[in-house]
Amino acid sequence: MAGHASHAEHTHHPNYVRIWAILLALLVVSVAGPMLGIKVVTLITAFGIAIVKAYLVVKNFMHIDVAPKLVTYMVLTMVLFMLLLFAGTAADVMESHGHHWSKPDWVAGTAGSSAPADAGHGSEEAH
Amino acid sequence: MAVHHAPESWVRKYLLSTDHKIICFQYMFTGMALAIVGGFFSYVFRMQMAFPGMNVPGWGLVTPADYNMLVTNHGAIMIFWVAMPVLIAAFGNYLIPLMIGADDMVFPKINRLSYQIFLLSAVVLFVSFFVDGGGSAGAWTMYPPLMSKDEYSLTGTGSSVFLVAIALEFVAFLLGGINFVTTAMNARAPGMRYQDIPIVVWMIVIATVVFMASVGPLVAGAIMMLFDQQLGTAFFDPNRGGDPILWQHLFWFFGHPEVYVVLLPATGITAEIITVFSRKKLFAYMTVVNTAIATGILSFLVWAHHQFVAGIDPRMANIFTVTTLIISIPVAEMMFVYIATLYGGSITLATPMLWALGFIFTFLIGGVTGIFLGASGADIYLHDTYFVLAHFHYTFFPIAIIGAFAGITFWFPKMFGRHMNETLGKIHFWGTFFGFNAIFIPLFITGVLGDHRRIFDYSNFPELTTPMMDGMRQFATISLIVMLGFQLVFLYNFLTSLVWGRKAEKNPWLANTLEWTTDSPPPHGNWPELPTVYRGPYEYSVPDRKDDFWPQNVPS
Amino acid sequence: MPTGRLAVWWIIASEIVIFGGLLASYVMYRLAHDAFAEQAAHTNTWIGAFNTFVLLTSSLSAVLAHQAADAGDGPKAARLLQYTMGGGLIFITVKAFEWTSEIQHGFTIASNTFWSFYYTAAGIHAAHVIAGVVIMGFVANTARRNLELQRVELIGLYWHFVDIVWIFLFPLLYIAK
Numbered sequence: 067m068a069g070h071a072s073h074a075e076h077t078h079h080p081n082y083v084r085i086w087a088i089l090l091a092l093l094v095v096s097v098a099g100p101m102l103g104i105k106v107v108t109l110i111t112a113f114g115i116a117i118v119k120a121y122l123v124v125k126n127f128m129h130i131d132v133a134p135k136l137v138t139y140m141v142l143t144m145v146l147f148m149l150l151l152f153a154g155t156a157a158d159v160m161e162s163h164g165h166h167w168s169k170p171d172w173v174a175g176t177a178g179s180s181a182p183a184d185a186g187h188g189s190e191e192a193h
Numbered sequence: 194m195a196v197h198h199a200p201e202s203w204v205r206k207y208l209l210s211t212d213h214k215i216i217c218f219q220y221m222f223t224g225m226a227l228a229i230v231g232g233f234f235s236y237v238f239r240m241q242m243a244f245p246g247m248n249v250p251g252w253g254l255v256t257p258a259d260y261n262m263l264v265t266n267h268g269a270i271m272i273f274w275v276a277m278p279v280l281i282a283a284f285g286n287y288l289i290p291l292m293i294g295a296d297d298m299v300f301p302k303i304n305r306l307s308y309q310i311f312l313l314s315a316v317v318l319f320v321s322f323f324v325d326g327g328g329s330a331g332a333w334t335m336y337p338p339l340m341s342k343d344e345y346s347l348t349g350t351g352s353s354v355f356l357v358a359i360a361l362e363f364v365a366f367l368l369g370g371i372n373f374v375t376t377a378m379n380a381r382a383p384g385m386r387y388q389d390i391p392i393v394v395w396m397i398v399i400a401t402v403v404f405m406a407s408v409g410p411l412v413a414g415a416i417m418m419l420f421d422q423q424l425g426t427a428f429f430d431p432n433r434g435g436d437p438i439l440w441q442h443l444f445w446f447f448g449h450p451e452v453y454v455v456l457l458p459a460t461g462i463t464a465e466i467i468t469v470f471s472r473k474k475l476f477a478y479m480t481v482v483n484t485a486i487a488t489g490i491l492s493f494l495v496w497a498h499h500q501f502v503a504g505i506d507p508r509m510a511n512i513f514t515v516t517t518l519i520i521s522i523p524v525a526e527m528m529f530v531y532i533a534t535l536y537g538g539s540i541t542l543a544t545p546m547l548w549a550l551g552f553i554f555t556f557l558i559g560g561v562t563g564i565f566l567g568a569s570g571a572d573i574y575l576h577d578t579y580f581v582l583a584h585f586h587y588t589f590f591p592i593a594i595i596g597a598f599a600g601i602t603f604w605f606p607k608m609f610g611r612h613m614n615e616t617l618g619k620i621h622f623w624g625t626f627f628g629f630n631a632i633f634i635p636l637f638i639t640g641v642l643g644d645h646r647r648i649f650d651y652s653n654f655p656e657l658t659t660p661m662m663d664g665m666r667q668f669a670t671i672s673l674i675v676m677l678g679f680q681l682v683f684l685y686n687f688l689t690s691l692v693w694g695r696k697a698e699k700n701p702w703l704a705n706t707l708e709w710t711t712d713s714p715p716p717h718g719n720w721p722e723l724p725t726v727y728r729g730p731y732e733y734s735v736p737d738r739k740d741d742f743w744p745q746n747v748p749s
Numbered sequence: 750m751p752t753g754r755l756a757v758w759w760i761i762a763s764e765i766v767i768f769g770g771l772l773a774s775y776v777m778y779r780l781a782h783d784a785f786a787e788q789a790a791h792t793n794t795w796i797g798a799f800n801t802f803v804l805l806t807s808s809l810s811a812v813l814a815h816q817a818a819d820a821g822d823g824p825k826a827a828r829l830l831q832y833t834m835g836g837g838l839i840f841i842t843v844k845a846f847e848w849t850s851e852i853q854h855g856f857t858i859a860s861n862t863f864w865s866f867y868y869t870a871a872g873i874h875a876a877h878v879i880a881g882v883v884i885m886g887f888v889a890n891t892a893r894r895n896l897e898l899q900r901v902e903l904i905g906l907y908w909h910f911v912d913i914v915w916i917f918l919f920p921l922l923y924i925a926k
Binding site: 367371379406411413416424428433 | 768
C-alpha cells in the first residue's frame with residue numbers, strides 16, 4: 067500500500083496572513099472598480115483581479131510551485147481545454163440566428179427562400 | 194506484503210470487498226448482464242425494422258415510442274454500462290495492480306465506493322424503465338428539444354431519471370479513475386520504469402485521463418438539461434433565448450473523446466495478446482505509447498464532426514474536417530505497429546488470438562469508413578444514414594465486444610484458475626465474427642442507398658426504398674439473431690468452465706507480464722512477496738535464450 | 750508525489766472542466782445576450798463581496814491548519830479546520846437568505862436564463878461547499894487525536910479550489926453589470 071505523505075517536502079510556509087490581506091485589498095478594488103463606470107476598468111478590475119487572486123491562492127495556499135511540474139501542466143491543460151471548448155462553441159452559440167454568415171447566392175438561389183436562420187436551428191413552431 | 198484477515202463472511206468477502214480483483218468481477222458481471230439487456234433491445238427493434246408491425250416474440254408490438262426508447266437505451270447501455278465497466282473498470286481494476294506488481298489499488302475503499310455508485314447508476318437506469326411513460330426516448334445523444342420536452346419524447350419522468358443515472362455513472366468513473374492514475378503512477382514494483390509498463394496499463398491510464406478531462410462539460414450540460422426538463426429553465430430552448438446547439442457542443446466535446454476512451458483499452462488488450470501469441474516483441478513500444486497520447490490529445494480537437502449538418506458555422510466545419518482526418522493517422526500507425534508485430538512471428542491461433550486478429554480486421558474497416566464521414570462534404574449526404582451506423586458499429590463492436598471477449602478469454606485462466614474450452618471458444622468466435630459482418634455490411638449498403646437512421650417503419654416511405662433494401666434489412670436482422678444465438682455458446686462455456694474447467698497453472702500462455710507469476714487465481718494481496726522488475730514486458734524469442742519468453746521479474 | 754496529494758489534484762483537474770464547461774456556457778450566453786446585463790443588475794454586490802471575504806478568510810484558516818498539521822499539532826489544526834467549516838456554513842447561510850430574498854422578488858430559476866445560470870452555477874458551487882464542510886468535519890475529528898494529519902492538507906487543497914471557483918463566480922455573477 068502506498069505510504070502516507072511525508073512532510074519533509076515543504077517546510078517553506080510563506081506568511082499566509084499577509085497573502086490574505088493582499089487578497090482582501092484586491093477584493094476591495096474589484097468592488098470599487100465598477101463604481102467608476104468605465105467599462106474597460108470594470109472588466110480589468112473584475113476579471114483581471116480574479117485571475118490574480120486565483121494565482122495567489124494556487125501558488126501560496128495550494129503550493130503548486132512546490133508540487134511536481136506535472137500538476138502545473140495538468141491544471142494548465144484543463145484550463146486550455148476550456149478555452150478550446152469556448153472557441154469551438156462560441157461561433158455557434160454567440161452568433162445565434164446566423165447573422166454573421168449568410169448563404170452565398172449560388173446556394174441560396176437553388177435552395178429556395180429559406181433564410182440562414184432556418185438552417186438546422188431551433189424550432190419553427192412555438193409550442 | 195500479504196495482508197492476513199480473519200475468515201470473512203460471504204457478504205464481506207464478495208459484496209463488500211475492497212480487493213481490486215473482486216471489484217473487477219463486480220464490474221464485469223454487471224456489464225455482462227447489461228449487455229444481455231442491450232442486446233435484447235437491439236433484437237426487438239431490428240425485428241420491427243425488418244418486419245414492420247409484427248408482434249415481436251418476447252416483446253409484442255413495437256410502437257413508435259417503444260422504438261425510440263429501445264434505440265436510446267441500447268446505445269446508452271452499450272456504451273456506458275457495458276463498454277466502460279468491462280473494458281476500463283473491470284480490466285483496469287484487475288490488471289493495473291497485478292501488472293505493475295502492487296498488492297492492490299492505492300485507495301481500496303474509494304474503489305469499492307466507485308462500484309457501489311456504478312451499481313446505483315444501473316439500478317436508477319432500470320427504474321427509468323418502470324416509471325410512468327417508460328424509459329428515456331431522446332436518443333443516447335439526448336438532443337434538445339426532443340430530450341427536454343415531454344410532449345416530443347413522449348416520456349415523462351423517465352428522461353430525468355435517465356439523466357440522473359448517467360450523472361451517477363460519470364461520478365463512479367471519475368472516482369474509479371483516480372485510483373487507476375495514482376496507482377499506476379505511484380505503486381509500481383521496484384525496477385519498473387515507465388518503459389517497462391505493459392501497454393494495456395498505459396492505455397487504460399491514458400483513457401482514464403482523457404475521460405476525466407472531457408466529461409466535465411457534459412456533467413454541466415446534463416444538469417442544465419435536467420433543469421430544463423423539471424424546473425422550466427430555458428438553457429436549450431430557442432424560444433426563450435436558449436440554444437440547442439450549445440447542448441450538442443457540450444455533449445460532443447465529451448462524446449468524441451469518449452470513443453477513444455473505450456478504444457484505447459481495447460487496443461491495449463490486443464497488444465498484450467498478439468505479443469504472447471506471436472512470441473514476438475511489440476514492434477515499436479514507444480511509438481504505440483506516443484500514438485496513444487497523441488490520439489488522446491487530438492480527440493479533443495475533432496468533436497464538431499458530429500455536427501457538420503446541424504447548422505454550425507461552416508468555417509468551424511472546415512477546421513474540424515482537417516483535424517478529424519489527422520486523427521486517423523496515429524490510430525492507423527498503432528494498427529501498423531500491431532501488424533508489424535505479427536509479421537515473422539510464430540503465431541498460434543488460440544481463441545484469444547483469434548479475437549485480437551478479429552479486432553484489428555474489423556476496426557480497420559470501421560476506421561477507414563470514418564474517413565468518409567470526417568470529410569464534411571461527404572458527410573452532408575451520409576449524415577444520419579445507416580452508413581454512419583455501420584461505421585460506428587464497426588468501431589464500437591470491435592472495441593466493446595471483440596475487445597472484451599479477447600480480454601476475457603485471455604485472462605480467464607488467471608482470474609478463475611480454470612481454462613475455458615478451446616473448441617467452444619473457436620465456435621463462438623467464428624459465429625460472432627461472421628454474424629457481425631453479416632449484420633453490418635448490408636447496413637453500409639442500405640446507408641449509402643439512403644436509408645435514414647432512427648426511422649421506425651420504412652414501409653411509411655415506400656418511394657424511398659426498394660425490395661433489395663428491404664431484403665438487406667431482413668438479412669441483417671436474421672444475422673443478428675444468429676449472432677446472438679452464438680453468444681449462448683459463450684455463456685455456456687464461461688459458466689461451465691468456472692466450475693468444471695481444466696485447472697490452470699500460473700502461466701499457461703508462457704507470457705512475460707507480472708500477473709502470470711502468481712497463482713491462478715491470485716491470493717488476496719497478490720503475491721506473498723511483491724516482485725522486482727528487471728526488464729520490459731515484451732522480451733519474447735530473445736536470441737541465445739533457451740525459452741522464448743523472459744518474465745519481467747526473473748533476474749538477468 | 751505523495752499519492753493522496755496526487756489524487757486530490759486529479760480530482761481538482763476534473764472539477765475544473767465541470768465548472769469550466771458551465772462557466773464557458775454562461776460567458777457565451779452573457780456576451781451574446783445584452784438582456785443578461787439588465788437582469789444581473791439585480792444581484793446584490795455587497796452580499797457577494799461579503800461571501801467572497803468569508804471564503805477567502807476560510808481559505809486562510811485552512812492553510813494555517815495545514816501549517817499546524819505540518820508542525821504535528823493535531824488539535825490546533827482541527828480547531829483551524831473548524832473555523833474553516835464555520836466560514837463555509839456562514840457562506841451557505843448568507844446564500845440562503847440571499848436566494849430567499851431574490852426569489853421573493855420574483856427572480857426564480859426559470860424567470861430568465863441569467864437567473865437560471867445564476868442559481869445553477871452558485872448551486873453547484875454551494876453543493877461543493879457543503880460536501881467540503883462535511884468531509885472537513887471528518888478530517889478535523891481524526892486530526893484532533895493527532896491521527897492522519899496529512900489529510901488536513903488534502904481537504905485544504907479541495908477547499909482552496911472551491912474558493913477559486915467562487916473567485917471567478919463573484920465577478921461573473923455580481924460585478925459584470
